[in-house]
Amino acid sequence: MTTISPHVHSPRQKQGFLAWLWMWLTTLDHKKVGILYLCGGGFFFLIGGIEAILIRIQLAVPENTFLVGSAYNQVLTMHGTTMIFLAAMPMIFALMNAVVPLQIGARDVAFPFLNSLGFWLFFLGGLILNVSWFLGGAPDGGWTAYTPLSSEYLGSGMDFYILGLQVAGAGTLMGGINFLVTIINMRAPGMTFMRMPLFTWTALVTSALILFAFPALTVGLFFELFDKIFGANFFNATNGGNSVIWEHIFWIFGHPEVYILILPAFGVISEVIPTFAKKRLFGYSSMVFATVLIGFLAFMVWVHHMFTVGLGPMANSIFAIATMAIAIPTGMKIFNWMFTMWGGQIHFNTANLFAIGFIPTFVMGGVTGVMLAVPAADFQYHDSYFVIAHFHYVIVGGVVFGLLSAIFYWWPKMFGKFLNETLGKFTFWFFFFGFHFTFFPQHFLGLMGMPRRYFTYFKGEGLEAGNLISSIGASGMAIATILLVINIVITTAKGKKAKGDAWGLGRTLEWSIASPAPEYNFAQTPLVKGIDPLWKAKMEGNKKLTPAEPLGDIHMPSPSILPFLMSLSLTLASFGFIYADINGMGALVFAGIGIGLMFLLMLIHSLKDDHGFHIHKEEIIETEKGAE
Amino acid sequence: MKKNWQHVLRFLPLITLLALLSGCGKDGVSALEPFGEIAREQAKLMIISFSIMIIVVLVVGIIFTYVLVKFRKRKGQEEYIPRQVEGSAVLEIIWTVIPIILLAILAVPTVAKTFSTSDTTSKSVTKDAVVINVTANQFWWEFEYPDDKVVTAEDAVIPTGRNVIFNITSKDVTHSFWVPALGGKVDANPGQTTKLRLKADENGTYSGRCAELCGASHALMYFNVKAVSNDDYKAWINAMKDGASEPTTxxxxxxxxxxxxxxxxxxxxxxxxxxxxxxxxxxxxxxxxxxxxxxxxxxxxxxxxxxxxxxxxxxxxxxxxxxxxxxxxxxxxxxxxxxxxxxx
Amino acid sequence: MSETHTSIEKLANPEKATLEGKNKFLGFWFFLGGETVLFGTLFATFLALRDKVASGPSGPELFSITTTFISTMILLVSSLTSVFAVMAMKDNKLRQMQLWFWVTVLLGLCFLGLEIYEFSEYLSEGLGYKTSAFSSSFYTLVGTHGGHVFFGILWISTLMIASYKKGITTVTAPKYYVAALYWHFIDVVWVFIFTVVYLLGILGD
The missing domain is CATH 2.60.40.420 (Cupredoxins -  blue copper proteins)
Incomplete structure (x- = not known):
């Protein structure tokens, strides 16, 4: 990191652990927030992974008693909730923070304060969810939290689910708005929409999906909370409530949610494959079109999660056709990726191995998706291990492969050092084979009648072999993850240093600046003249991009502790609600205090103008010299 | 069991993979070995969609493998710069239109079967049908035969070869009623009634289970559907009406x-x-x-x-x-x- | 990225004069998009449950069209006064802006008062929050709107108190502008509530 700014605003000059901690608690730098997201997401990914292993241990042999009843339900609920909301989402935000402003030639995000608040809300929301293990049991109603089971029949675990997700969800929403505005308003001169790198495009569409999907979840969670602690009747059939409403609300959110996860993964693949094939992305415009179309269709297909609810053949057929339609833009993407490699020069490094491995894996998840879209057949697949296999093919085989590819690809840009390639390739092969061994047999387990969320199965049903293979496969993924952690530790201590254009093949703007990027990103905002501006400049024999402005002082926002404090006050309020359900309404006092504190902090933020600080021209010249 | 052999033939592609993986499953549990009209129709749809999708997987797989082998980076080509191709309208139209055609082909039987297998009200299926009211509870199933005012639990008895219309509801949380060998599932929603039609081809006991997370023992919420001949079914109903025998010991x-x-x-x-x-x-x-x-x-x-x-x-x-x-x-x-x- | 308190006399749209202002403006529109989904979900749920009165009273039995009509008028007028406030802001007339915003706040308080009165009436006639699915969805929808009005009052009041010190600058103008935007939004939501909950409730009976 660069040392800059003689101003008092920069506390980095203080020494010691506390100063270090304070820096991370108060940072508004999107690159640091990205690292926070990566650490937070990585931490929860490990927890979710351990939960997955527990599930596979229980199911390795029939009639196992390792984890039964509610205990198993807690683990499966937390596995799903953690992986979706606390691992995949934040890792996507990590990438968006680390990469998007750099790809569009921006110095900062539109709302650095909200950005930081978004992170702390996610992180504390995740902690609220996870402390439930020690405070009376984790949620056990499934990540889908169907009512009235979750709202009336289960214990306090579901309170932690509701409030944890409420807090984390608020953070996600803020992140979404931040990136929408950042991408629309803060592009460098010449960076038109149709010149934006695909990852930025997918970040834009994903942010839009977040904006329009998450409020539905917010409302649904409030309904569940009110049913649970205030005795409302949204889902209570005896007083006229209707549990199917929850299913609609959840999936109106839930289906876009899975596209929120997969689109940025598509974006990653669309960056990594061209870079390591030394070729521009094939069919750029159709890729953009497909991304936007998938985003649209995301909101039109939620009922395919509810074919068995009894909405009738008409509704089921309409949503079946809409669901099948999604295969078209997705298919376009697959072919475009393959034809990007066609005629190129494919480099098999770890980042690209994950990107290449993504293609067949995701295709398999995609075709089972089309099979699932057939309602009459879905009556058989639904809530069986066939569905488990399908969505792990798209979420692990798609999202996680994409994320791992991105981590290896952008790691040098984020940290200035490469991850070890040898260890990385071991990670890939263990993960790839572990993954397929784990989830391929599950297709058949489902067809043979094994429902999801079953803590056991009986001898003699023919389910033994498939489950055992699946459990062995899971250990492959576990080994891959451990290798990745070792890789990170080793290379952090003594990794190979990265240049600005770390791979030597960079095409987009992020590779035109130092690794890691200086605090101000671009000494001079670049002038963008086309798709893949860096590649173009290099081909024209230029070392640097044409700047769009003269070198000058750069204004930066000051760090602030308020986002962290605001998140803490909402955490306090959450515990007020949770304990109102456990211990009685008295605990609502804490909810009141928490919300009051939140308002107070908002007031302080609103009234206190942040003048920020300047990084002076001379310092910038100094820093840029160091980066050469 | 000779009829079974025909099923096996028809579902050879899936069964082969299945057998490779896990040997043979238990009779009467699997969606792949249908023992009833609905399950058979659904398995046909699975095969149709599976076959179309296999085409897709093969096409992608062949292009993918070819590309990886042909265009891999070789030693001594470090300076090679591939031609920067923008795209190809023709190719892009091809891989947009062909999937549309494939999906249109799939859509026709999809819609047709979705309507036909969901039909619980038309004359042709209700005529001569047995009605059973199913109430799901944490964690057991109640079966009521409203026409005969008979209530039983855990094991439903149905006549082979006749349509059975299940009216399904729940007393507490959402459950889902599933007998894989006879047909797909439908949810049991509290305060609502859903309908499901099943028909068994052969006498036998078919395992059923709950397919929607319903609490701690969701995994143990099994039931059985016993298909017996129509005469045996009538005899059973009458015996139920007469009541159980009194104990003697x-x-x-x-x-x-x-x-x-x-x-x-x-x-x-x-x-x-x-x-x-x-x-x-x-x-x-x-x-x-x-x-x-x-x-x-x-x-x-x-x-x-x-x-x-x-x-x-x-x-x-x-x-x-x-x-x-x-x-x-x-x-x-x-x-x-x-x-x-x-x-x- | 200007951070200074530029005088705005020559600016036609002071709220969009800086990049921060533009960001705030666009971001707030997006936020309102999210709020639309939030209220949409509440409306959809209310429509699904409005006939599910269990053993409690139904909407048409309780609703007083006069009270809600007055509420509607009050909120519509308050929207108009906030328009005047923003016009004054664009003309750089601080006193006038403050006056109109304070009138807006006052009307907002009247609206809230009426709503509290209305709810207490319903409560006394036996429509508690726990009475039925209808009552839960009704109070949640209308109450969420009321909460938004309350937040709007707090927000605009805070801005106004600060405005005596800070005046109208390129930093403060976007704040006034988005606060007014928010106020319009909750006004529009109320028009929907008035139509869907009250008018349809009474007519649909």
Whole structure:
């Protein structure tokens, strides 16, 4: 990191652990927030992974008693909730923070304060969810939290689910708005929409999906909370409530949610494959079109999660056709990726191995998706291990492969050092084979009648072999993850240093600046003249991009502790609600205090103008010299 | 079993993979080995969609492999710069239009079968159909035959070759009613009724289960559907109406008295009554205890002693552990319950 | 990225004069998009449950069209006064802006007062929050709107108190502008509530 700014605003000059901690608690730098997201997401990914292993241990042999009843339900609920909301989402935000402003030639995000608040809300929301293990049991109603089971029949675990997700969800929403505005308003001169790198495009569409999907979840969670602690009747059939409403609300959110996860993964693949094939992305415009179309269709297909609810053949057929339609833009993407490699020069490094491995894996998840879209057949697949296999093919085989590819690809840009390639390739092969061994047999387990969320199965049903293979496969993924952690530790201590254009093949703007990027990103905002501006400049024999402005002082926002404090006050309020359900309404006092504190902090933020600080021209010249 | 062979032929592609993976499954549990009209139609759809999708996977797989082999980076080409191709309108149209055609082909049977398999009301299916009202509970199933005013639990008896219309609801949380060998599932929503039509081709016992997370013992919420000949079905209904035979042994008589004092407030033994726990009129004829345990006295005694040890979260009070009943008394109750039969 | 308190006399749209202002403006529109989904979900749920009165009273039995009509008028007028405030802001007339915003706040308070009165009436006639699915969805929808009005009052009041010190600058103008935007939004939501909950409730009977 660069040392800059003689101003008092920069506390980095203080020494010691506390100063270090304070820096991370108060940072508004999107690159640091990205690292926070990566650490937070990585931490929860490990927890979710351990939960997955527990599930596979229980199911390795029939009639196992390792984890039964509610205990198993807690683990499966937390596995799903953690992986979706606390691992995949934040890792996507990590990438968006680390990469998007750099790809569009921006110095900062539109709302650095909200950005930081978004992170702390996610992180504390995740902690609220996870402390439930020690405070009376984790949620056990499934990540889908169907009512009235979750709202009336289960214990306090579901309170932690509701409030944890409420807090984390608020953070996600803020992140979404931040990136929408950042991408629309803060592009460098010449960076038109149709010149934006695909990852930025997918970040834009994903942010839009977040904006329009998450409020539905917010409302649904409030309904569940009110049913649970205030005795409302949204889902209570005896007083006229209707549990199917929850299913609609959840999936109106839930289906876009899975596209929120997969689109940025598509974006990653669309960056990594061209870079390591030394070729521009094939069919750029159709890729953009497909991304936007998938985003649209995301909101039109939620009922395919509810074919068995009894909405009738008409509704089921309409949503079946809409669901099948999604295969078209997705298919376009697959072919475009393959034809990007066609005629190129494919480099098999770890980042690209994950990107290449993504293609067949995701295709398999995609075709089972089309099979699932057939309602009459879905009556058989639904809530069986066939569905488990399908969505792990798209979420692990798609999202996680994409994320791992991105981590290896952008790691040098984020940290200035490469991850070890040898260890990385071991990670890939263990993960790839572990993954397929784990989830391929599950297709058949489902067809043979094994429902999801079953803590056991009986001898003699023919389910033994498939489950055992699946459990062995899971250990492959576990080994891959451990290798990745070792890789990170080793290379952090003594990794190979990265240049600005770390791979030597960079095409987009992020590779035109130092690794890691200086605090101000671009000494001079670049002038963008086309798709893949860096590649173009290099081909024209230029070392640097044409700047769009003269070198000058750069204004930066000051760090602030308020986002962290605001998140803490909402955490306090959450515990007020949770304990109102456990211990009685008295605990609502804490909810009141928490919300009051939140308002107070908002007031302080609103009234206190942040003048920020300047990084002076001379310092910038100094820093840029160091980066050469 | 010769009919089975035809099924196997038809589903060869899937079955081969299946056999490779796990040997043969148990009869009457798998969606791939349909024993009824609905399941068969659904399996056909699976095969159609699977076949179309195999084409897609093969095409992608071939291009993918070719590309990786042909265009991999070779030694000594470090300076090579590939031509920067923008795209190809022709190719892009091809891989947009072909999937549209494939999906259109798939869409036709999809819509047709979705309507035909969901049909529970047209004359052709309701004529001569048996109606069964299913009520799902944590964690057991009640079956009521409204035309005959007969209530039973855990094992539904249906006539082979006749349409059966299930009217499904739930008393507590959302469950889902699934008999894989006979057809797909439909949810049991509290406060609502959903309909499902099934038809069995052959006599036999088909395993059913709950497919929507419903609490701690979701994994143990099994039931059975027993398909018998139409005559046997009618005989069974009449026998149910007549009631179970009275106990004869001393132990069973003691058990009956104990049952009346301890269990009757929840469990009915007369098929006219629903009760808040499973009706036990034909308990001795059932395939399993509590839906999943092997049907023997030893298991029954264990169950009555401490139901939650067998089925976490079950609502039945612990009779033995809480010292309400002694081991001997529980044995007598078990003796009594094993006399509750309507079959000869 | 200007951070100074530029005088705005020559600016036609002071709220969009800086990049921060533009970001705030666009971000707030997006936020309102999210709020639309939030209220949409509440409306859809209310429509699904409005006939499910269990053993409690139904909407048409309770609703007083006069009270809600007055509420509607009050909120519509308050929207108009906030327009005047923003016009004054664009003309750089601080006093006038403050006056109109304070009138807006006052009308907002009247609206809230009426709503509290209305709810207490319903409560006394036996429509508690726990009474039925209808009552839960009604109070949640209308109450969420009321909460938004309350937040709007707090927000605009805070801005106004600060405005005596800070005046109208390129930093403060976007704040006034988005606060007014928010106020319009909750006004529009109320028009929907008035139509869907009250008018349809009474007519649909």
């Amino acid at each position: 001393a132990s069973a008589k003691e058990g009956q008295a104990l049952f009346k004092n301890n269990c009757m407030s929840c469990h009915a033994v007369d098929s006219k009554d629903a009760g808040i726990a499973p009706n036990l009129e034909n308990f001795a004829d059932r395939k399993n205890i509590a839906g999943f345990l092997d049907h023997n006295k030893e298991n029954l005694e264990k169950w009555i002693w401490d139901p939650q040890a067998e089925k976490p979260g079950a609502l039945m009070p612990k009779r033995g552990v809480n010292n309400n009943l002694t081991k001997d008394q529980i044995k007598q109750i078990a003796d009594y319950l094993f006399t509750l039969s309507v079959e000869d």
